[in-house]
Amino acid sequence: MLDWLTKKTEWLLDKIENPQFSAQSIPVSNVVYLATAIIAYLCLASTFSLDFFGRSWLVLFMLAGFAFLRIWLVPWLLLLVMVDLLLTEAPTKLGEPHSIDHFIYAVVVLVFVSATSRYIVLAGTVMPFYSASLFGKLGAVVHRFLPSMRSEPIGLQPRQKRTFSAMELVTGLIRVALAVMVAATIMSAIPADTDTPRNIGLLPTAVRTVRLGGALLMGALAVYYVVEAIGWQLMTKTEARIYLRSVITEETSADVSRVVKYQLQERFARLTKK
Amino acid sequence: MITSRFRWLRLLGIAATAFGVLRGQDIVALTSLALLVWLFADWVMFRMKVLAVVKALDCERWINDSAKNSGTMWSQRAATIRVRVHSRFPIGLRIVRAEDYLPEILELEEGLNSGDGTVGGGRTIEFTYRVKPCTSGVAKLPGVCIQLFDVHGFFFFRHFIACEQVFRVLPMPVRTNTPASRIKFSNNLTTLGIHREQKSGMGAELHGLREYVTGDPPKSIAWKVSARRDTLIVRQNENEVPIRTTLFVDCSQNAQRGPFGQRPIDRNIFLAATIAQSALSIRDPVGLVLFDEQQTIKLRPAAGQRHYYNLLNQLSQGAAFPVCPPSRLSTELLQQAWNVASALYPNHLKDAINKVPFTIFPMFPASRYSYRKRYQLATLFSELYDLPADAPTRLQQDNPVMAKYAQQFLLDAGCAPSYSVFGSSDSHQKKMDILTGELVNSVTRGRDNEIFVLMVDLLDHREGLEQLTHAIRVATARHHRVMVICPRPSRPPETADVLGSIDGTDLENLVFRGELIRLAAAEQTIKHEIRKCGASIAFADDPKAIQLVLTQAELIRTGRTAGA
Helix, strand or coil, rough: HHHHHHHHHHHHHHHHHHCCHHHHCCCCHHHHHHHHHHHHHHHHHHCCCCHHHHHHHHHHHHHHHHHHHCCHHHHHHHHHHHHHHHHHHHHHHCCCCCCHHHHHHHHHHHHHHHHCCCHHHHEHHHHHHHHCCCCCCCHHHHHHHHCCCCCCCCCCEECCCCCCCCHHHHHHHHHHHHHHHHHHHHHHHHCCCCHHHHCCCHHHHHHHHHHHHHHHHHHHHHHHHHHHHHHCCCCHHHHHHHHHHHHHHHHHHHHHHHHHHHHHHHHHHHHHHH | CEEEHHHHHHHHHHHHHHHHHHHHCCCHHHHHHHHHHHHHHHHHHHHHHHHHHHEEEEEEEEEECCCCCCEEEEEEEEEEEEEEEEECCCCCCCEEEEEEECCCCEEEEECEEEEEEEEECCCCEEEEEEEEEECEEEEEEEEEEEEEEEECCCEEEEEEEEEEEEEEEEEEECCCCCCCHHCCCCCCCCCCCCCCEEEEEEEEEEEEEEEEECCHHHHEEEEEHHHHHHHCEEEEEEEECCCEEEEEEEECCHHHHHCCCCCCCHHHHHHHHHHHHHHCCCCCCCEEEEEEECCCCEEECCCCHHHHHHHHHHHHHCCCCCCCCCCCCHHHHHHHHHHHHHHHHCHCCCCCCCCCCCCCCCCCCCHHHHHHHHHHHHHHHHHCCCCCCCCHHHHCCCHHHHHHHHHHHHHHHHCCCCCCEEECHHHHHHHHHHHHHHHHHHHHHHCEEEEEEEEECCCCCCCCCCHHHHHHHHHHHCCCCCEEECCCCCCCCCCHHHHHCCCCHHHHHHHHHHHHHHHHHHHHHHHHHHCCCCCEEEEECCCCCCHHHHHHHHHHHHHCCCCC
16 A cells, blocks of 8 residues: 555656746736635625624635636626625615725735735646545545546646636635634624723723724735735745745645655665665 | 844834723823834835845956956965945845855955945945965855845845856965976986986986897997907996876865865875976876776876866866765754855745645754754755655655755855764775776886875775785886875874873763874874885875975985985
8 A cells, every 4th residue: 555655656746846837937817817806705705794604604605606717707707896886775785884894804804815825826836636636545545446536637737727726726715714704703803882892891092092903903914915925926936936845845745754754664674684 | 034123122012002902091002003003114114125125136246356157266375356236226225234155165364255335226335355265176156145134123134146156276286396406416417307217228328238139239339348348248328218197186085074174185185286296397297096986087197287287177176076975964964054055045945935834743942943944954955956846855754865965955055064973984995996996007008117196095994905005016016106195184283282181081082082093003004014015105194294295206206315
C-alpha cells in the first residue's frame, strides 16, 4: 500500500510541477472575475438585515449558485443588483434600509474573503479538491478498489477551462460563511439602540466611542488589505513561485511526511543491516 | 515589519482606549483612538512609499573603477569598491541604509561597506571602502541589502538589490631572489632556462673524458690527450636542458577545511604560485596538476608570462569549491544558512509569501521557531535549486539532504563550508589513487631533470602512503627529484602555551591535546617514510617553508644552494 502510495505521490508531484507558472502571466479576466464576483455578492449580502441566523441561508444559497456561474454572466448579475439597489422601492422587499452597519458588515466580508483567497487570483490555476484527488486518503482508497472510476483531475489545471474547482468552491464557501458569522457577531455586539447602554452598563458617550472605533477598525482593515493587495501585485516571479510552492506544501505535507518518514526508516534499516 | 517601539505604543493605545470606554473617560478614549489612527496612517504612508520606492531602486558598483560583471583581483592586495544606490522615484525616502554584501573571502580593509541617507527625488547614497581578499578563489558580490525606516522608528523594510559581480582572485606570490641571476657557478654561463645536467651531452662545459668507441663523432676526439695517452680519447660535455617543474596541488575536501586564508589549500596555492613565479622568472617550464577525489585539471609544462597567468587562474579556480563537501545538519549550520538567506532573500522568507503548514507540534516557542525557520529555508532551497514540489516536506524530514542543500547554499553565497567531524577515508584513498596515477604518468612522459612538487595533505589520513612512496620510488629511479609539501591543519600560534597550561579535566583541551599528539606522531612517520624513498619533505605552515622550498628547488636545479 505504501509503495503504491509512494509511486502515486511521485507521479502526482511530477504533475503538480508547473514550470510555466509566472506571476506576470496572471490572466486579467480572472482578476476582474473575482473582484466582480465579490462585489456583486457583497451588494447582495448588504441588502439583508443583520438577522444572520434568520436569513443567512439565502445568502449561502445564492453564493453557491453564483459560484457555478460563468464569467460572462457576472457583469449582468452585477448590473441587476445595482439596479435593484438604486430603485427606491426595491430594497424594502429584500430587507431593512441601508445603514453604516451594513456598510461595515460588507467591508468585513470583503476584506476577509479577499485576504484568504488571494492565491486564487495569483496562481491563475485551479486547485483540485484535496480528498477527491488520488493524493487524498479517500481518493487513494477509492482508486485502489475502483481503478476505473474517474476522479477529480489532479494537479494544477489552467483556469481558462474552469472557474472554480471543487476545492476552491468548498473552502471558499466555508470562508465566506465564517466571515458572515464573525461579522454578524461583531455587529450584534455593538449596541445600536438607546436602551442597550443601560442593559450592558455603558454610558452613551462610550457607546459612541465603540461605534466610532468599530467603524475606524473596519476602515483600517479595508485600507490594510488594499495596500497589501497592491504589494501583492508587485510580487516578483520568484516570490510568486515560492508562494505557490508553500501553498502546495500546505496541502500535501501530511502525506509526503508520511512517505518520507517511511523512506527514512527503510534507509536506516538498510544501513543497520550492513 | 514593525519595531518593538511600535508594538509598545500600539499596546498602550489599545489599553488606553479600552480603559476610556469602560471607565467612561471620553477624552482618554478619543485621544487613544487618535493615537491608533495616527499609527495606522503612518504605516499606510510608509508602506505606500516603500512600494513605490523599492520598485524603482537600483544600484551600481565599481570595483577598482570597473563596473564590469567580471574581472580579476589579487589576494592580499586591497581593492577599492564604490557603491551608489539610487531610485527613479521622484519622492525621496529619508532614512535608507544600504549595505554591500561581502563574501567571506573579502576582508574589510578601510572604510565601511554601508551607507545611509535619502534615496529618491534625485538623491543617492554613495559610499566607498577598501577590501582585501584573504586568499585566492572566486569573489562573488551578489548585491546590496537595503533597509528602509520611517522617521519615527516604527517600521522598517528589508530589500535586496541584485548587482552581481564575480571576480576571480589570483594568488599573489612572494617575490624571491632568483639564484640563477646573481650566482655564477661555472665559467660558461648558460642562457636563462637552460641548466647543466650532470650527464654527457652537447653542452659547452666539460663533463669528462673516456676512450673512443665506434660511432663517436670525430670532432669530440681530444687530440692532445689522445696523443699523450697513445689511444683515442673523446671529450664528453655536459648536457644542457631545461628543468621542468610540475606542481601537484591537492584541492580535495580535506585541504579546504577551515576559514578562508587559513585552509591548507590556501597555503598550497600560495606556495605553488611562489614556486611557479620563481621558476618562470628564470624561464624554467612549470606544469600544474590540480587533483581532488574525483578529477584532475592539468596544465602541461610551459614557460612565459601568458602561461603564468593561466596557471594562476587555474590555481584560483582550484580553490573555489568545485564539489560541495559533506556535512552534518547542525543548529549552527541552519542558523548560518538562515542569516545568509535573511540578508540575500528577505522577501522570500516573509510569512505571507513563504507559508508554513499548520501543525500542533512542536508546541514550545523556541522549537516552533526552529521548525518554521527550517520549513521556510526548505521552500527557498527548493525554488533556488529547482527541486520538485514535495521537496520542502522532504527537506524538513531528511537531515542529510537538508544539510547538503544548506551547505550548497552557503557555498554559493560565498561562505566557507562547514565539515562533518568524521572524515571519509574512502575519499582520501580515491585522492591518493588519482595522485599516484598522475605522478606515474608524468614520470612516464617526462624527460630528464624533472622536479615534481607534491603538495598533498597526508596528516589526516595515512591510507595510501605506501602507494605514494612506491610512485615516488618510480620517479627517483628515473633520476627525477621529488619534493613533498604537506600542509598542517591550521592551529593557534600559542600552541606551546596551551600545551603547557592544559587542564586535564577539560574535555575540549584533552581532545585538542590528543590531536596535537596524533599530528606529531603522524609527522614523524611521514617524514621517515618519504625520506626513506629519496624525496624531500617540508610542512607548509612553517613560516620558513617558502624559503625552504625555494632552497630545495635551487638545490635540485643547480646541485648547490645560494649560500654554498
